[in-house]
Amino acid sequence: QVQLVESGGGVVQPGRSLRLSCRATGFTLTNHGMHWVRQAPGKGLEWVAGLWSNGRTRSFADSVKGRVTISRDGFENALYLQMDGLRAEDTAVYYCARDLRYWVYDVWGQGTTVTVTS
Amino acid sequence: QSALTQPASVSGSPGQSITISCTGTSSDVGAYKFVSWYQQHPGKAPKLMIFDVNERPSGISYRFSGSKSGNTASLTISGLQAEDEADYYCSSYTTSNTLLFGGGTTLTVL
Numbered sequence A: 001q002v003q004l005v006e007s008g009g010g011v012v013q014p015g016r017s018l019r020l021s022c023r024a025t026g027f028t029l030t031n032h033g034m035h036w037v038r039q040a041p042g043k044g045l046e047w048v049a050g051l052w053s054n055g056r057t058r059s060f061a062d063s064v065k066g067r068v069t070i071s072r073d074g075f076e077n078a079l080y081l082q083m084d085g086l087r088a089e090d091t092a093v094y095y096c097a098r099d100l101r102y103w104v105y106d107v108w109g110q111g112t113t114v115t116v117t118s
Numbered sequence B: 001q002s003a004l005t006q007p008a009s010v011s012g013s014p015g016q017s018i019t020i021s022c023t024g025t026s027s028d029v030g031a032y033k034f035v036s037w038y039q040q041h042p043g044k045a046p047k048l049m050i051f052d053v054n055e056r057p058s059g060i061s062y063r064f065s066g067s068k069s070g071n072t073a074s075l076t077i078s079g080l081q082a083e084d085e086a087d088y089y090c091s092s093y094t095t096s097n098t099l100l101f102g103g104g105t106t107l108t109v110l
Helices: none
Strands: A003-007 A010-012 A018-025 A033-039 A045-051 A058-060 A068-073 A078-083 A092-099 A105-108 A112-116 B009-012 B018-023 B035-040 B047-050 B064-069 B072-077 B086-093 B099-101 B105-109
Touching: A003 A092, A003 A105, A018 A033, A018 A092, A018 A112, A033 A068, A033 A078, A033 A105, A045 A068, A045 A078, A045 A092, A045 B086, A045 B099, A058 A068, A078 A092, A105 B047, B009 B018, B018 B035, B018 B086, B018 B105, B035 B064, B047 B064, B072 B086
Parallel strands: A010 A112, B009 B105
Antiparallel strands: A003 A018, A018 A078, A033 A045, A033 A092, A045 A058, A068 A078, A092 A105, A092 A112, B018 B072, B035 B047, B035 B086, B064 B072, B086 B099, B086 B105
């Protein structure tokens, strides 16, 4: 069964760091581009970052550029999002999503919640 | 970059058809055929409904269709059913090698 399961969310203070994980089952993660999309409470979807299937090409939204890194571990079949210098506006549910082909997301995780508050 | 523009809400009665628009610019919606639509029920993850403007993934009902004209894409749902009530988001690849989502449209089935 093709599935994505996120973890690592929590409540953190502004300026702190958090690492989100996304474990894939039922498919080989490194064969696909993988992305992170977030949704602030009561708001719409916002693309955050993407990692291409080649494992080298990355792209980031302007809102997180310089504060976020995206990586993967083929052995663990997992995707990661390292977030530093967290801000209140980073508060959201973070979803990982599989890229079917060119920015089309056919598999989504259930999301992990990040709350940034003092 | 600003989000793509969608109406905040639309509504229709069972059996009717509705259309949700998604307006961007020549740098996103107007530039490529890479427009997708997602359905999201409350508390759930988004679900892919349409990709490449008018392609349906396996398992998605023929009642869902997409189109595009210039900088505006549209999602049409025909034969409205109660289970179609949800939020709908469009997305488009951009010339900046990023992805933009629309602000979302809440569909109410009366």
